[in-house]
Amino acid sequence: MSFIRCARTALAVRGAPLGQGRLLARGVSNESTPATKSAESSEIVAPAPPRDVMVAEAVSGAPEELRHRAVRIYQPTRNTMQSGAAKTERWRVDFDTMLSGGRWENPLMGWASSADYMQGTRVSFRSKEDAMHFAEKQGMFSTCVTQVRFLITVHTFQDGIIMCK
Structure with a gap:
């Protein structure tokens, strides 16, 4: 289980009434109302802007001659x-x-x-x-x-005799 998932579960349990904490932690509720989709979830989420990728050589601590x-x-x-x-x-x-x-x-x-x-x-x-x-x-x-892969062909004893004739 990831850290974010554990944190969400802990926050959901903390905010629930005392008897419903275990049920919310498992993703089950006591309420009999059917689950409905909210209008917010159907909105299109804009992708995050691309960030500059920091190369590991700057923070790795490796000697200069290895970089x-x-x-x-x-x-x-x-x-x-x-x-x-x-x-x-x-x-x-x-x-x-x-x-x-x-x-x-x-x-x-x-x-x-x-x-x-x-x-x-x-x-x-x-x-x-x-x-x-x-x-x-x-x-x-x-x-x-990259190496060239050779296909090995299987020869039998008869193949050698037939080729010699």
Whole structure:
């Protein structure tokens, strides 16, 4: 139940006589008069004027270097090690690596290290539009990559023999 609905119910119960409070809270009345439409409800309501949408980058508190970062929006491919297609319907936002990411080779293990803490961050969304809206609202430059879906045709053993003749 939403907050507004709770507030309306509480105000309706508070204004009713003592015995009718529970009935009004449930939307039922004691009166036997039929409900009639009022003339006010048939009036056309004018739509609210459009407001300026505040982008989230202004109030998010994110560091300045993240605000105008390039991101890549894509749909991940199926894992080649398994036959399942799980997690391929979701859209993913990846942060591109920064050119000034401060890369170096770790002297102890020889691994490549980086000062870019966002390069390993991935965010998943249910649709492409949601991912693009997120990137736009955060003030990021987005590139959407769509993949070509190949239709896999099923061949039987007989098809291979017939083609060879």
